[in-house]
Amino acid sequence: MSDYTIREQSNTWQEGASKNITFIVTKDCQLACKYCYLVGKNAKERMPWSVAKEAIDYILGHEGDFREEAVIWDFIGGEPFLEIDLIDKICDYLKNEMFRRNHHWFNSYRFSFSTNGINYHEEKVQRYIEKNRNHLSIGVTIDGTELKHDLNRVYKHSERGSYKDVARNIPLWLQQFPNAATKVTISSADIPYIKESVLHLYSLGIHEVNINCVFEDVWNEGDDKLFEEQLMQLADGIIDGGYYTDYACSFFSEYLGKPLDIERENQNWCGAGKMLSIDAAGNFYPCTRFAAYSLRSKKPVIIGNIHDGIDKNKLRPFLTLDRTTQSPQECIDCEVASGCAWCQGENYDAADTNTIYQRATAICKMHKARVRANNYYWNKLYRKLELEGQREEFEKNKKKSNDVIC
Amino acid sequence: MLQYLIILLDETSTSFCHYEAPKKERKLISLDTLRQGIRFGMMENLMIQYVYPDYELPDEYKEVIESIDHSKIKPMAEDADVLVMNKIEAVQTDIPVVLRIGKQELFAHQKEVVAMLKGAPRLNVVLTDVETFTDEDFDAYKKVLAALSAEVEKLYVEGKSPQLNLLTDRMMLSQMNNCGAGDTSITLAPNGKFYVCPAFYYDDEADSIGDLEQGLDIKNKQLYKLSYAPICRHCDAWQCKRCIWLNRKTTLEVNTPSHEQCVVAHLERNASRELQHNIRKHGTFLPEHEEIKEIDYLDPFDVREDW
Incomplete structure (x- = not known):
């Protein structure tokens, strides 16, 4: 008997059991991606070592307030690798302190990066990777074909596309992290390039493509139809090319597009509040999306700082928020609700009042288009498996659920 | 559903709740705004x-005020429906009294509070610094409530029916009975604009929810309702003020109370x-009301996994 499976999105390390703590080490980046939600990027706000150290001392010194079994120390920018010296110092200090304090996170930690990949090959970055290899997760963002990537991911001054500078580092990255995934972001202008981009990323050797539409209200009339057509072409490409056994694309999931029970499936999809972000000034945020540089129209939501600690009252709304309380009736009654994501930060930024309890629904028509294409994908795949005599084995081996937490 | 329209007659109108009324310069609502406010209340079927x-209002104001059914919340007893006091002192009245005091004053003067309870048909104690309670304060408050409870019990045994909001309201209620700001009540300020409650006006005059010209415009109105309050809708501290203004001040959300507000309410x-x-040891007492259940938490947030 074979152990036939279809490749699915891999789980995040220690998913659900880990605390995600993000250092916003810089607000600078080489690129000025056209869809970037970081509206306040700048070269001035770089995290000083003293702030990083005080943040670590506070967090590790309050072990009782951070009871999660594991921790993901996340480094974000701008482009985090611009601050590789600081990051290296932070990581050394973290390892020493977790050991010295006999902290329960010692040996249960990861360092995590989402990078544009431009300076991935540089000596300092490579030295850091070598030093921390067994505790590293690195995602390099490459948006697809050169044409698609360079539509959005351009250098900030010259507006030159960055594809070539990223693509040259992909083989090294995959050699060091063979199971690595990339994250692709779709906005209106990208839609015509989805199919060729995903298949292109597969051809580069990337086996997992995590792809999502931006949550912001950027969609034009007819985008949903174009999106649906692109996804159906992608479905044909994946199934006809047999990629589904060894490659995953997060657009397609069996658990997508079902009604959700108002009582049993009422949880918050987003992890804001369970995470902690620290900026260069030493302020704490429930997620990076609530820092000033991420917000278009609202004040930042600061939940404390490295000197005074976390104001737990300000975390209460995040930790008690559920799906139905923030959703309009249309979303609660929606028959294809499962898998429809939200970003708590975008909800807040787009809300009519200063609240996280108003769900932004700009993505609605894109989700519905995705559901239709997803239905097409699975119906086509089921039939193919049936005809090839592999359906039964697939059903036996598949994962039981596919909850995704931001 | 809106039921009440609170009209602040002056910039220095007394506070009757948790907030402070910080304005010192007297400035009456204009007669025209007052008339329009009354008209709005009549058309929307709101109790004013x-x-x-x-200070004493001019006669022309009294005439307009009396043109509609209403109640008067005043810092002096004369002609009041509710008397607001900002310190502990002897009182003998037949109208309900709101006593606004800080925690330390309550902890130090519980006997005087009992005396005030004996001098009024109802005493509403409003703690003006709930958000500052510490673990030590919680312990002290628990003891004060126990001492007050013993006095209230004695009064009941004597055949009286004292009403002390901190202790007797929960026994009389069958469901949540809270602040209602933005849901059952709104406030008209002297500038002719509507606010969620007086505290929102004093905090930021720009934070209005409409005006007499354009009408009401309460954004995210549902968030003022109990059903949209994730912690409160699971709670049975039915007497809790559930102060919308304190919620926003402490947690940044109108529908989420602070730890301090929850613990105080549960004590x-x-x-x-x-x-x-x-x-009930002395005889039948409120048989139509169920026994208040024993619970093992003081903040519903701590047991949110069980909801």
Whole structure:
């Protein structure tokens, strides 16, 4: 008997059991991606070592307030690798302190990066990777074909596309992290390039493509139809090319597009509040999306700082928020609700009042288009498996659920 | 559903709740705005509650005020429906009294509070610094409530029916009975604009929810309702103020109470449970109301996994 499976999105390390703590080490980046939600990027706000150290001392010194079994120390920018010296110092200090304090996170930690990949090959970055290899997760963002990537991911001054500078580092990255995934972001202008981009990323050797539409209200009339057509072409490409056994694309999931029970499936999809972000000034945020540089129209939501600690009252709304309380009736009654994501930060930024309890629904028509294409994908795949005599084995081996937490 | 329109007659109208009324310069609402406010209340079927300053109003105002059914919240007893006091002092009145005091004053003067309870048909104690309670304060408050409860029990045994909001409201209620700002009540300020409650006006005049010209415009109105309050809708501290303004001040969300507000309300709830139990030892007492259940938490947030 074979152990036939279809490749699915891999789980995040220690998913659900880990605390995600993000250092916003810089607000600078080489690129000025056209869809970037970081509206306040700048070269001035770089995290000083003293702030990083005080943040670590506070967090590790309050072990009782951070009871999660594991921790993901996340480094974000701008482009985090611009601050590789600081990051290296932070990581050394973290390892020493977790050991010295006999902290329960010692040996249960990861360092995590989402990078544009431009300076991935540089000596300092490579030295850091070598030093921390067994505790590293690195995602390099490459948006697809050169044409698609360079539509959005351009250098900030010259507006030159960055594809070539990223693509040259992909083989090294995959050699060091063979199971690595990339994250692709779709906005209106990208839609015509989805199919060729995903298949292109597969051809580069990337086996997992995590792809999502931006949550912001950027969609034009007819985008949903174009999106649906692109996804159906992608479905044909994946199934006809047999990629589904060894490659995953997060657009397609069996658990997508079902009604959700108002009582049993009422949880918050987003992890804001369970995470902690620290900026260069030493302020704490429930997620990076609530820092000033991420917000278009609202004040930042600061939940404390490295000197005074976390104001737990300000975390209460995040930790008690559920799906139905923030959703309009249309979303609660929606028959294809499962898998429809939200970003708590975008909800807040787009809300009519200063609240996280108003769900932004700009993505609605894109989700519905995705559901239709997803239905097409699975119906086509089921039939193919049936005809090839592999359906039964697939059903036996598949994962039981596919909850995704931001 | 809106039921009440609170009209601040002056910039210095007394506070009757948790907030402070910081304005010192007297400035009456204009007669025209007052008339329009009354008209709005009539058209929307709202019961009007006037909030008075500490000085006598001109006669032309009295005439307009009396043109509609209403109640008067005043810092002096004369002609008031509710008397607001900002310190502990002897009182002998036949109208309800709101006593606004800080925690330390309550902790130090509980006997005087009992005396005030004996001098009024109802005493509403409003703690003006709930958000500052510490673990030590919680312990002290628990003891004060127990001492007050013993006095209230004695009064019941004597055949009286004292009403002390901190202890007796929970025994009389069958469901949540909270602040209602933005849901059952709105406030008209002297500038002719509507606010969620007076505290929102004093915090930021730009934070209005409409005006007499354009009408009401309460954004995210549902968030003022109990059903949209994730912690409160699971709670049975039915007497809790559930102060919308304190919620926003402490947690940044109008629908989410602070830890301090929850614990204070649960200490009162548990003291009410004891009081109910003790009074029932003397005979039948409020048989239509169920026994208040024993619970093992003081902040519903701590047991959110069980919801």
